[in-house]
Amino acid sequence: MELSENLARKFADIALGHVAREYPHKLDHVMAGESDIRHPRDLHPAFFGSFDWHSCVHGWWTLLTLRRLYPLMPQALATEALADTTFTQSKIATELAYFERSGARAFERPYGWAWLLYLHHEAERHGDREWGAQLEPLAQALAQKLCAYLHILDYPITSGTHGNTAFALTLAREWAEPRNSELLSTIDRWSLKAFGEKKDYAGWEPGGDEFLSPVLTGALLMSRIMPNGRFAAWLKTLVIDNGWLARECRPVIVSDRSDGKIAHLDGLNLSRAWCLFAMRNRLGADSDWNLLDLRADEHLARGIEHIAGDYAGEHWLASFALLAVIARDEGRA
Known part of the structure; x- marks a missing residue:
């Protein structure tokens, strides 16, 4: 793709x-x-x-x-x-x-x-x-x-919907990096305090009407802030060593795409793909990370089939598909 x-x-x-x-x-x-x-x-x-x-x-x-x-x-x-x-x-x-x-x-x-x-x-x-x-x-x-x-904000919002702090800070940080050193340093300090010591993720995602992964959005944010070596070690303790990525991170099914909330799950497939591709791009060619590619490809293939057809998803899903496809292309250029 x-x-x-x-x-x-x-x-x-x-x-x-x-x-x-x-x-x-x-x-x-x-x-x-x-x-x-x-x-x-x-x-x-x-x-x-x-x-x-x-x-x-x-x-x-x-x-x-x-x-x-x-x-x-x-x-x-x-x-x-x-x-x-x-x-x-x-x-x-x-x-x-x-x-x-x-x-x-x-x-x-x-x-x-x-x-x-x-x-x-x-x-x-x-x-x-x-x-x-x-x-x-x-x-x-x-x-x-x-x-x-x-x-x-003393604690991160880790829901899989619009309040999610890590998703917002990932986008905002890209804007701030060349423009606003105060916002950039605030994002980095706040994020390291909120997520830097997390490990051994055992959350109960997917949420039934959520379009973001709490753990993968947090991990993507950390990939933008931590040096690559530190991030690689942190990610392993978070979702690799405990088997979460291999066992739990699978494409989700969507039972009713005319239901605006249930249709969020198509977005979860796409946003997970984006997070996984983008993190993989930071980790280099080490074959230890091939599982990220595999899971990302699976999620993208499932999600991109359903970006149009019902306005409940059609009014927003293409943006998340584009995020995922661009991240994939950047890693395989």
Whole structure:
């Protein structure tokens, strides 16, 4: 499985089909009175599509990433036209103003925050457009909020859903590394304290409606922070020596893809694949790590078959498939 142009077109067609689709929509909105009853497009003029705010943000990350990798495909031109009318100063200012509302302190924290930073990281790679500059104020504001959040978060959130701390910090760290030394050092210190001494994982995943692996997201974050040798030893004590990776880390089944919660499990297959491929890329050619490749391939093959077909998964799964495929290609280039 590689990111061929045909696969890129498929991913892009899916994302183009939902980033500007306002309904159905699951709005996360605290209302203080009748005047706060608004349509999604009114509250979020840039990110009103894709069923919810965070899915719209990472749908745009998908589109911009594919535009960079395959700039001549027809979907890249469609992406450019839509992005030029989406990432405008006025629309992003309205998005930023929403985060400053009194009832929005925890809005999209930390998942949506991290995806917005990741989108900005990608947007700045497109030097022929102003997308990165337009997103800059929102990205900087959310980076500041994330740094402050880590100072009050005493324990990691290790659920397999949107609150997961390690997933968010992995994306945010990539944004911070070339841009924000304060956030970078805060992430690293906080993460080492939270995860650095973990070992012998025996959690009960998969959760029945979760799309992230608590242990693999934590491990991927550590792979970005620890030196490679230390990380390899840490990972062995976490999931290798106790047999968890061999015994428990198998692709999951999905009983009903029309159920938005159950459909999260397709995302678990894809996010596990991403974590495993990305960690394998840090560990070199040592054959001791071949099991990571095997498990990653199994999960990707199971998950990528179901990225379209029902809007419960279609509005978000392509982004996780793209993460996994890119990580796989990087390791086998």
